[in-house]
Amino acid sequence: MKTLTIELPDNLEIEEFEAKMLFAGQLYEKGKVTLGQATAIVGISKRAFMEIMGRFGFSVFNYSEEDIEHDIRVAPGR
Structure with a gap:
């Protein structure tokens, strides 16, 4: 794994x-x-990360809008 050093104010x-x-x-x-x-x-x-992500404004589901629209179009019964 790489190491990254960041200087913050x-x-x-x-x-x-x-x-x-x-x-x-x-x-x-x-x-x-x-x-x-x-x-x-x-x-x-992984479980802790998924539970905490929402508090930081992130979604566990990294689907793009296009992916969601595609899934809706091809869903059975449509």
Whole structure:
């Protein structure tokens, strides 16, 4: 795994866990990392990550609008 060092302003009040969640959640939501990779970044279980994601404004379901529309169009009974 790569190591990334980020310098943040002293006046930014953010905990390490929050920063990791924001970073991993953004990467996961954009499809850049898998759920397992995102949880490894934060250092928590998949279940915990999925439960906490909503508090940070992320969705566990990384479906695009186009994917959802396609699934609706091809759903049985339509």
